[in-house]
Amino acid sequence: MPWDFETDPDFQKEIDWMNEFVRQEVEPLDHVLGSPWNIHDPRFATLVRPLQRIVKERQLWACHLGPELGGRGYGQVKLALMNEVLGRSNFGPIVFGCQAPDSGNAEILAHYGTEAQKRRWLEPLLNNDIVSCFAMTEPQGGADPQVFTTEAKRDGDDWLITGQKWFASNARYAAFFIVMAVTDTQVSAYEGMSMFVVSAGTPGLSIVRNIANGDDAEATHAYLDFNRVRVPAEALLGPEGKAFEVAQVRLGGGRVHHAMRVIGQAQMALDALCERALSRSTQGSRLADKQMVQEKIADSWIELEQFRLLVMRTAWRIDKYGDYRKVRKDIAAVKAAMPKVLHDIAARALQVHGSIGVSQEMPFAGLINRSFQMALADGPTEVHKVTVAKQLLRGYRATEALFPAYHRPTAAAAAQAKLLSALE
Numbered sequence: 001m002p003w004d005f006e007t008d009p010d011f012q013k014e015i016d017w018m019n020e021f022v023r024q025e026v027e028p029l030d031h032v033l034g035s036p037w038n039i040h041d042p043r044f045a046t047l048v049r050p051l052q053r054i055v056k057e058r059q060l061w062a063c064h065l066g067p068e069l070g071g072r073g074y075g076q077v078k079l080a081l082m083n084e085v086l087g088r089s090n091f092g093p094i095v096f097g098c099q100a101p102d103s104g105n106a107e108i109l110a111h112y113g114t115e116a117q118k119r120r121w122l123e124p125l126l127n128n129d130i131v132s133c134f135a136m137t138e139p140q141g142g143a144d145p146q147v148f149t150t151e152a153k154r155d156g157d158d159w160l161i162t163g164q165k166w167f168a169s170n171a172r173y174a175a176f177f178i179v180m181a182v183t184d185t186q187v188s189a190y191e192g193m194s195m196f197v198v199s200a201g202t203p204g205l206s207i208v209r210n211i212a213n214g215d216d217a218e219a220t221h222a223y224l225d226f227n228r229v230r231v232p233a234e235a236l237l238g239p240e241g242k243a244f245e246v247a248q249v250r251l252g253g254g255r256v257h258h259a260m261r262v263i264g265q266a267q268m269a270l271d272a273l274c275e276r277a278l279s280r281s282t283q284g285s286r287l288a289d290k291q292m293v294q295e296k297i298a299d300s301w302i303e304l305e306q307f308r309l310l311v312m313r314t315a316w317r318i319d320k321y322g323d324y325r326k327v328r329k330d331i332a333a334v335k336a337a338m339p340k341v342l343h344d345i346a347a348r349a350l351q352v353h354g355s356i357g358v359s360q361e362m363p364f365a366g367l368i369n370r371s372f373q374m375a376l377a378d379g380p381t382e383v384h385k386v387t388v389a390k391q392l393l394r395g396y397r398a399t400e401a402l403f404p405a406y407h408r409p410t411a412a413a414a415a416q417a418k419l420l421s422a423l424e
């Protein structure tokens with residue numbers, strides 16, 4: 001009976017330590033500093049670097065990486081449990097060296113980077129001496145790569161990149177950009193796009209403007225312009241024409257980590273909902289005694305537990321198969337389910353808090369906005385649902401019969417033919 005819902009006791013000790021450390025030392029940073037990716041803020045050195053050193057000494061730094069890159073090579077189940085704790089604070093991931101998009105960009109560089117690219121970009125990135133940006137989406141559309149037009153053209157030994165990118169997170173702090181560009185217009189987008197590493201400050205690369213999200217303390221998503229940005233041949237990352245193969249390296253694990261961090265945030269909203277229900281009274285009784293509030297609490301807990309189990313099983317399946325392609329349906333399902341869980345629980349917490357709930361003084365409006373961000377970043381929910389359905393349908397066949405397999409009169413006739421003679 002290999003079903004097991006327990007955490008290894010030694011690892012649980014690490015999770016307990018993380019819980020306390022994040023609550024006491026990391027969560028306060030959210031109230032004092034701006035964007036976690038702004039490593040250039042002098043206060044970052046004073047407040048964040050010492051915490052990163054503690055995490056490194058505890059050997060919990062960048063645990064998603066293998067030992068050859070300075071991590072622990074933890075599987076997705078352990079990473080999922082860790083990310084659940086880190087999700088409570090904006091600074092959690094950066095203090096533990098596993099923040100997106102740097103974690104995914106590091107995975108790409110480790111997998112496809114040349115020795116020179118690794119030396120220049122990967123080593124400082126792993127140490128959080130620099131941060132990075134992933135630029136794929138374009139202003140005319142993100143969900144469909146076939147509309148991307150940013151082009152890289154050969155010019156002697158160099159490439160010239162021209163086009164625009166949209167919602168490129170943390171561009172304003174990044175030392176380099178991983179950019180997806182069309183290198184062959186004669187074939188499909190899936191065969192004719194390549195990845196490049198572009199250093200910040202390369203002439204022709206500029207930020208048109210930075211865009212703020214609902215709960216973004218600083219505007220951190222950039223509208224980028226590439227005006228004949230010249231990069232050397234060595235800037236190509238991975239094989240020419242294989243941008244999608246390269247991009248896939250960063251997406252599978254990353255989506256599960258996002259999901260676990262969302263569980264941490266939804267749990268916070270549920271904690272707040274329960275505390276408020278017990279603390280506030282109206283019309284002679286506590287909110288906690290009113291059945292419609294009880295329903296909100298019960299629904300929230302049930303939805304969160306269901307989602308957590310789906311995420312944990314997906315993490316377990318990634319570890320089991322060691323191949324994201326075999327777990328595509330599960331990962332897409334997690335990605336599609338995640339925004340709704342966060343949205344619904346945060347919305348119930350907001351409602352039960354009344355006017356203070358809707359205000360900027362509580363985190364719920366920000367969490368609801370974040371639920372929509374989760375429904376877009378790394379692809380819209382609709383696209384992931386399509387993946388779930390397509391993968392699921394592979395296990396079925398159309399029937400040749402006139403009536404469906406579960407047609408009751410047909411099944412009854414077959415059952416009678418089989419069983420009635422035995423009863424006679």
Ligand SMILES: Cc1cc2nc3c(=O)[nH]c(=O)nc-3n(C[C@H](O)[C@H](O)[C@H](O)COP(=O)(O)OP(=O)(O)OC[C@H]3O[C@@H](n4cnc5c(N)ncnc54)[C@H](O)[C@@H]3O)c2cc1C
Pocket residue numbers: 101133134135136137138139140141142143144166167168169213221372373374376377378379380381382383386
């Ligand atoms: C917080 C955040 C951070 C991001 N960070 C980055 C980043 O660092 N780098 C980067 O390159 N991009 C980033 N993005 C962009 C993200 O990848 C895109 O927003 C996403 O791919 C959708 O593209 P779009 O916004 O252009 O929407 P569109 O492609 O215009 O889609 C709009 C809507 O159309 C509907 N739709 C789309 N396709 C289908 C379909 N097949 N079936 C049914 N309905 C559909 C959906 O409702 C979808 O939301 C980020 C986005 C957010 C919100």
